[in-house]
Amino acid sequence: MVFHPPRTTGLALGVGGLLALLAVDAGLLAVLGNNPLSLPGFLSLCLLAASVPAAAWLAYRSYGLLRSRYVLSRNAIIVEWGSRRIVLPMGLLDEVRAGSEVEAPLRPRGPVWPGCVVGPGSVAGVGEVEFLAAAEKPGLVLLRHADAWLAVSPHPPALFLETLAKRRAEGPDEEITPEAVVPPLMRWKLIQDHLALALIGAGLVGGLLLMGYLALIAGQLPAQIALHFDGQGQPDRFGPPTGLLILPAIAGLTWLVNTLGGAWLHGRASERQAAYLLFGATLFVQALVWVATIRLLTAGNAPG
Numbered sequence: 001m002v003f004h005p006p007r008t009t010g011l012a013l014g015v016g017g018l019l020a021l022l023a024v025d026a027g028l029l030a031v032l033g034n035n036p037l038s039l040p041g042f043l044s045l046c047l048l049a050a051s052v053p054a055a056a057w058l059a060y061r062s063y064g065l066l067r068s069r070y071v072l073s074r075n076a077i078i079v080e081w082g083s084r085r086i087v088l089p090m091g092l093l094d095e096v097r098a099g100s101e102v103e104a105p106l107r108p109r110g111p112v113w114p115g116c117v118v119g120p121g122s123v124a125g126v127g128e129v130e131f132l133a134a135a136e137k138p139g140l141v142l143l144r145h146a147d148a149w150l151a152v153s154p155h156p157p158a159l160f161l162e163t164l165a166k167r168r169a170e171g172p173d174e175e176i177t178p179e180a181v182v183p184p185l186m187r188w189k190l191i192q193d194h195l196a197l198a199l200i201g202a203g204l205v206g207g208l209l210l211m212g213y214l215a216l217i218a219g220q221l222p223a224q225i226a227l228h229f230d231g232q233g234q235p236d237r238f239g240p241p242t243g244l245l246i247l248p249a250i251a252g253l254t255w256l257v258n259t260l261g262g263a264w265l266h267g268r269a270s271e272r273q274a275a276y277l278l279f280g281a282t283l284f285v286q287a288l289v290w291v292a293t294i295r296l297l298t299a300g301n302a303p304g
Helices: 008-034 039-066 157-170 194-220 241-266 269-297
Strands: 068-072 076-081 084-089 093-098 117-123 127-133 141-145 148-152 179-181 225-229 235-239
Touching (some): 039 194, 068 157, 141 157, 194 241, 194 269, 225 269, 241 269
Parallel strands (some): 127 148
Antiparallel strands (some): 076 084, 117 127
């Protein structure tokens, strides 16, 4: 028998939030495009950068909710949530509780929204619980297997509990192997590597700081500034301050290419040191870009 979580509210809020975020991003892009070398443009760039992981998180959680169901048979309970899949044989099911029977709050750690209650959590008097649900406490069912708990939200929960009790009373007629399929993102070593994440984050912050510095001083710059040096180190090309945007663009492109290349190398244990070198090379290139920026800004004005 197949049960589904109550998905309407969670999907409406998740997809609606994603569309609203994309609409805001469109406005931020317009502000950035109209005047990139300004404080509003810089703030728009920062908000755009922050919106990328937020949009990815909303899309990922909404996709999981869309592809969610609980399959109940006399042999096993199968929980599917996006690319997450858990097969719990009936013989390994130790205890079942309705969410309403638990006195402590039932919520995972980290952000959730109504209709999408997903993630690990610690519940007083129960222990560690993995939530793959779309309802609050009255709609939850807790399943204990080994030393872990799983919180699900089959609709309606009373029918699920009644059917589960019947299936357990019947007993299994086939031996089922337990299974736990973890999404690739959760197995990605990079997101657990603090050094790699620190280097990637430092590279991103370095590029944003350069853009912010230029936006901060743009109003004080003359109409024509040095944009290039000849072989003797003398400025030989002048132009408007917007020509300096090529420098944070170089820094940003370096960060993007090295981050993608480093992430690919990081997935191969034998190449992990090479990944760190790429992440570190981003900081070296950005230091050079900062030096070039300061030299151009202090080279003097265009000849009259």
